[in-house]
Amino acid sequence: MTEMHSNLIKHPSIRKILEHYRVIWSLNHLSGLGNWDLETYMPEEGSEARGEALSKIASLSQKLFLEKEFVELIKESSKLNDLNDYEKAIIRMLLRDLEFYEKLPSAFIEDFVKTTSEATTVWRKAKNSSNFSLFEPYLKKIVELCKKKAEYLGYKESPYDALLDRYEEGLTTKEVEKYFASIKTILVELTNRIKKSESYRGSHSLEEEKYDIETMHKFNQKLLKFIHGELTHLRIDVSSHPFSTSLGKGDARITTRYKGKDFAGTYGSTMHEYGHSLYEIQSHNDLHYTPIAGGSSLIVHESQSRFWENFIGRSEEFLKLIYGDLVEAQPSFKKYDLSEIYKYLNLVKPSLIRTEADEITYHLHILIRFEIEKDLIEGKIDVKDLPKIWNEKYKSYLGVDVPSDREGVLQDIHWSGGSIGYFPTYSLGTALSAMWKHHLEKEIGDIPQLLKSMDGINKIKDWLKKNIHEYGSTYTFRELVLKSCGEEFNPKYLLEYLEDKYGKMWNL
Numbered sequence: 001m002t003e004m005h006s007n008l009i010k011h012p013s014i015r016k017i018l019e020h021y022r023v024i025w026s027l028n029h030l031s032g033l034g035n036w037d038l039e040t041y042m043p044e045e046g047s048e049a050r051g052e053a054l055s056k057i058a059s060l061s062q063k064l065f066l067e068k069e070f071v072e073l074i075k076e077s078s079k080l081n082d083l084n085d086y087e088k089a090i091i092r093m094l095l096r097d098l099e100f101y102e103k104l105p106s107a108f109i110e111d112f113v114k115t116t117s118e119a120t121t122v123w124r125k126a127k128n129s130s131n132f133s134l135f136e137p138y139l140k141k142i143v144e145l146c147k148k149k150a151e152y153l154g155y156k157e158s159p160y161d162a163l164l165d166r167y168e169e170g171l172t173t174k175e176v177e178k179y180f181a182s183i184k185t186i187l188v189e190l191t192n193r194i195k196k197s198e199s200y201r202g203s204h205s206l207e208e209e210k211y212d213i214e215t216m217h218k219f220n221q222k223l224l225k226f227i228h229g230e231l232t233h234l235r236i237d238v239s240s241h242p243f244s245t246s247l248g249k250g251d252a253r254i255t256t257r258y259k260g261k262d263f264a265g266t267y268g269s270t271m272h273e274y275g276h277s278l279y280e281i282q283s284h285n286d287l288h289y290t291p292i293a294g295g296s297s298l299i300v301h302e303s304q305s306r307f308w309e310n311f312i313g314r315s316e317e318f319l320k321l322i323y324g325d326l327v328e329a330q331p332s333f334k335k336y337d338l339s340e341i342y343k344y345l346n347l348v349k350p351s352l353i354r355t356e357a358d359e360i361t362y363h364l365h366i367l368i369r370f371e372i373e374k375d376l377i378e379g380k381i382d383v384k385d386l387p388k389i390w391n392e393k394y395k396s397y398l399g400v401d402v403p404s405d406r407e408g409v410l411q412d413i414h415w416s417g418g419s420i421g422y423f424p425t426y427s428l429g430t431a432l433s434a435m436w437k438h439h440l441e442k443e444i445g446d447i448p449q450l451l452k453s454m455d456g457i458n459k460i461k462d463w464l465k466k467n468i469h470e471y472g473s474t475y476t477f478r479e480l481v482l483k484s485c486g487e488e489f490n491p492k493y494l495l496e497y498l499e500d501k502y503g504k505m506w507n508l
């Protein structure tokens with residue numbers, strides 16, 4: 001048995017709760033593994049059986065959660081007034097889950113899990129053959145299930161609020177609309193100014209430069225070892241949609257994908273998913289096996305992945321550190337010097353694929369998804385019209401023509417997994433990453449300077465640990481920002497950062 005004695009969690013009632021919770025944790029651990037395997041190594045035909053197993057585990061987990069003794073313990077403990085922040089947070093998270101389980105019938109949860117796990121496999125087929133009609137009936141069912149979910153959960157203004165809240169505690173449609181309104185015009189204008197600058201380049205020959213997949217995979221492993229040290233608690237595999245998952249103490253997993261050319265995609269997702277994993281890895285040891293281990297706010301989580309992807313991975317100083325390994329792995333890259341690789345990784349170009357978008361137009365990709373989801377859930381549009389709506393929005397916001405559903409409406413995995421309400425956290429999380437950058441630099445110095453040595457990289461990791469990771473999910477997104485930055489969330493840091501970086505790059 002693992003020692004349960006924790007210095008952070010001392011209250012006997014909370015410890016008793018955690019003893020019971022550990023069984024639920026174990027089920028979560030194994031469904032996490034089942035989901036990871038489904039995305040990485042499972043043969044295609046295994047999806048039905050996996051869907052069945054995952055849905056049964058989900059309902060078993062719900063049953064255990066709703067055991068009378070456990071529910072009473074949680075409710076009783078929520079009245080205690082001598083709990084520390086960690087203990088309070090455990091109760092807060094459990095009450096959130098409890099509300100979810102009490103409001104959603106177990107037959108509904110089973111149906112949801114089964115449908116989405118089958119749909120994920122169908123989505124992959126549909127995407128590979130660029131055939132939306134394969135996926136359409138599944139998505140239609142998923143949208144209906146999400147609408148039903150919103151009704152079960154309840155909401156004040158829009159049913160979409162209920163879905164947002166599951167990914168980000170308390171986030172509302174109105175807030176998201178206000179946020180996008182504050183950045184949209186400025187980003188469109190900045191993109192246009194860049195495109196009009198004299199030296200503007202919208203493409204780079206590295207986009208067509210082929211790489212060897214096996215040696216690129218070895219390079220990605222080396223890259224992780226370089227920034228993280230020995231990979232004894234972190235592994236990297238391949239999936240069609242990169243993701244990261246943390247199964248528990250000592251077991252964080254990330255994935256990347258390989259197209260065989262245009263290495264920014266695989267490099268960017270490796271850095272991105274590493275940022276997610278580092279959050280889980282650097283959570284306080286005493287929080288393992290509790291509901292507050294690792295990050296639960298998706299905005300905060302995404303602020304970590306975007307931090308590593310953009311401020312580290314896309315910086316000239318970091319590229320300097322890894323350039324030698326990169327050209328050693330892919331000798332054909334030798335014809336590009338460091339400044340060419342930097343330019344390639346920082347191209348600004350309205351494009352089709354969200355995960356490969358530049359730092360500026362990225363937010364417009366998210367805005368499109370947000371508007372579509374909101375309209376679907378509010379019943380203003382139909383699933384069958386999605387390819388047309390999608391293509392129209394890409395033309396109007398990004399000025400690009402979508403040649404196929406594979407590169408259009410089928411590109412993201414989220415809807416197949418029932419994750420409607422998730423996308424806005426990507427953009428908000430990116431805006432938050434710029435806020436962390438500002439405050440980190442104020443305290444320990446500019447990132448470009450820090451990136452000149454391993455010692456500097458460690459200082460960055462320590463700052464993130466101390467101000468963000470160590471707390472796990474102890475604080476909500478708003479509480480954490482206030483506590484660690486001394487001010488409320490503000491997207492102005494994102495706008496300032498982009499203006500400064502790209503203004504310098506293109507002499508605006």
Ligand code: MG
Pocket residue numbers: 272276302305
């Ligand atoms: Mg992410």
